[in-house]
Amino acid sequence: xxxxxxxxxxxxxxxxxxxxxxxxxxxxxxxxxxxxxxxxxxxxxxxxxxxxxxxxxxxxxxxxxxxxxxxxxxxxxxxxxxxxxxxxxxxxxxxxxxxxxxxxxxxxxxxxxxxxxxxxxxxxxxxxxxxxxxxxxxxxxxxxxxxxxxxxxxxxxxxxxxxxxxxxxxxxxxxxxxxxxxxxxxxxxxxxxxxxxxxxxxxxxxxxxxxxxxxxxxxxxxxxxxxxxxxxxxxxxxxxxxxxxxxxxxxxxxxxxxxxxxxxxxxxxxxxx
Amino acid sequence: xxxxxxxxxxxxxxxxxxxxxxxxxxxxxxxxxxxxxxxxxxxxxxxxxxxxxxxxxxxxxxxxxxxxxxxxxxxxxxxxxxxxxxxxxxxxxxxxxxxxxxxxxxxxxxxxxxxxxxxxxxxxxxxxxxxxxxxxxxxxxxxxxxxxxxxxxxxxxxxxxxxxxxxxxxxxxxxxxxxxxxxxxxxxxxxxxxxxxxxxxxxxxxxxxxxxxxxxxxxxxxxxxxxxxxxxxxxxxxxxxxxxxxxxxxxxxxxxxxxxxxxxxxxxxxxxxxxxxxxxxxxxxxxxxxxxxxxxxxxxxxxxxxxxxxxxxxxxxxxxxxxxxxxxxxxxxxxxxxxx
Numbered sequence: 001x002x003x004x005x006x007x008x009x010x011x012x013x014x015x016x017x018x019x020x021x022x023x024x025x026x027x028x029x030x031x032x033x034x035x036x037x038x039x040x041x042x043x044x045x046x047x048x049x050x051x052x053x054x055x056x057x058x059x060x061x062x063x064x065x066x067x068x069x070x071x072x073x074x075x076x077x078x079x080x081x082x083x084x085x086x087x088x089x090x091x092x093x094x095x096x097x098x099x100x101x102x103x104x105x106x107x108x109x110x111x112x113x114x115x116x117x118x119x120x121x122x123x124x125x126x127x128x129x130x131x132x133x134x135x136x137x138x139x140x141x142x143x144x145x146x147x148x149x150x151x152x153x154x155x156x157x158x159x160x161x162x163x164x165x166x167x168x169x170x171x172x173x174x175x176x177x178x179x180x181x182x183x184x185x186x187x188x189x190x191x192x193x194x195x196x197x198x199x200x201x202x203x204x205x206x207x208x209x210x211x212x213x214x215x216x217x218x219x220x221x222x223x224x225x226x227x228x229x230x231x232x233x234x235x236x237x238x239x240x241x242x243x244x245x246x247x248x249x250x251x252x253x254x255x256x257x258x259x260x261x262x263x264x265x266x267x268x269x270x271x272x273x
Numbered sequence: 274x275x276x277x278x279x280x281x282x283x284x285x286x287x288x289x290x291x292x293x294x295x296x297x298x299x300x301x302x303x304x305x306x307x308x309x310x311x312x313x314x315x316x317x318x319x320x321x322x323x324x325x326x327x328x329x330x331x332x333x334x335x336x337x338x339x340x341x342x343x344x345x346x347x348x349x350x351x352x353x354x355x356x357x358x359x360x361x362x363x364x365x366x367x368x369x370x371x372x373x374x375x376x377x378x379x380x381x382x383x384x385x386x387x388x389x390x391x392x393x394x395x396x397x398x399x400x401x402x403x404x405x406x407x408x409x410x411x412x413x414x415x416x417x418x419x420x421x422x423x424x425x426x427x428x429x430x431x432x433x434x435x436x437x438x439x440x441x442x443x444x445x446x447x448x449x450x451x452x453x454x455x456x457x458x459x460x461x462x463x464x465x466x467x468x469x470x471x472x473x474x475x476x477x478x479x480x481x482x483x484x485x486x487x488x489x490x491x492x493x494x495x496x497x498x499x500x501x502x503x504x505x506x507x508x509x510x511x512x513x514x515x516x517x518x519x520x521x522x523x524x525x526x527x528x529x530x531x532x533x534x535x536x537x538x539x540x541x542x543x544x545x546x547x548x549x550x551x552x553x554x555x556x557x558x559x560x561x562x563x564x565x566x567x568x569x570x571x572x573x574x575x576x577x578x579x580x581x582x583x584x585x586x587x588x589x590x591x592x593x594x595x596x597x598x599x600x601x602x603x604x605x606x607x608x609x610x611x612x613x
Binding site: 006007008009010011013015016017018020021024025028098099102103104106107108109110111112113114270 | 349351371372374375377378379381383384385386387388398399401402403404405406409413416419420422446448450451475478479481482
């Protein structure tokens, strides 16, 4: 304890940031993730392979206005959704599994933190990272396209820009709840990452098998579902064999059901019974 | 310089009002459990547990699996009670658990630290989750890490820490937001004697800041050294509770007498002593020394006179004093001698 031991001093300040707990967790996740080698590699690769080519085409090829079909072929290609899926698998893998492995839930929940806020904070951090690949670059591409267009129809271009932002937000959101759910099932982040990827891959395989008998099964594949949804948003139509209701139901259930599952799992973990 | 800066940075305004509002006013802290039952499947962890825990340093004693950790978690609202109520600072643990946890620090028994971060990052992060703004959290983290004795190691990842340093880091995160009530679950578990000594001294220092500190431990010497009050649990039930000095005080009228002499002289003396007072207990020590617990010999002169007559030396005669281990064992024997 040294020659002059340090005494305990009460803290005389006020705790005023109770409402910022969600933000604190989200910021911590974001900071941690953007320093992660795997995430950096995926972001760079994704940006180069998915966005840079479209950006170059837009700059080099003369265009009258930003066309919805151009954005649709760019965002609905499947490559965009595939990279989003890979990034989500890496980003969400350790968000809950690491706390499970370290038994560190108790550090969070011995404080006045709700399960809801903990999960929202983790998800918000992951969504911020996802948006670096899925939301901001498409909007940037659309903005560059508008800035370099030769015609004067800006209103249409901004309409497409809005739809692009919507698609970007949807792709950002789509994979995160599922990744969180898988992360809450295991204490190993590698299992969580592979589990998330393989779950989506498994659905794609099932979709591919049944597609031979009925093309409507294509919506079971998360990547295809997102591609079709992007086309629907941007161009206003879906292929004739796709049931719009089934498409919405599958996309919604892949977001809502995992979110509910992870919430109830964590509530059980925290409350202990 | 540091003190004046602290005064500027952390004005007192609002703190007292905030604590009164949450039921954690200066005189209100205590825990009251009434007929609490908690079970995990077929295992009953707390079984009609009833106890009152006053302010000060309180020892929660019991063998492994007695229900100590379960009681702490139930007090924090981290477990659902099958029946009964726990009130912490006047707040109900089941319906007002967030308000309780806002004013409580918890040092868990098991390893729970995030290994990839360093102590400063971890403690300041948890301070912010406790509601501190970033600057305050960082300043206070360094302050509590200084207090617990984590020096430059605070910048090393926690995975490189020894058991003792991990325990100190756990203590730092528990006190960073300056809670009024502190639960320490087996704080000296796995520590070497020097580390234990340091940690117990930290606990004593904290108690001077009017905190209520509940120390759950099965290391009786630790509890005896630092606690003002003890609660003994076994099989989820209260076995015994009371102020430490009351628990450690022997039965009234019982004295401990140690005499030395030859085997035959000692035997003669004991027989003579039995004529004038009751011998409650007897311990032979290497044949030539006997320690007796005697009752009914308030007049010590008789004891000395008989010793002189029988040729034995009185080495000591004093009122009975117990250690916590004896209290603990007697409590588990179902009350010990005459229910004491």
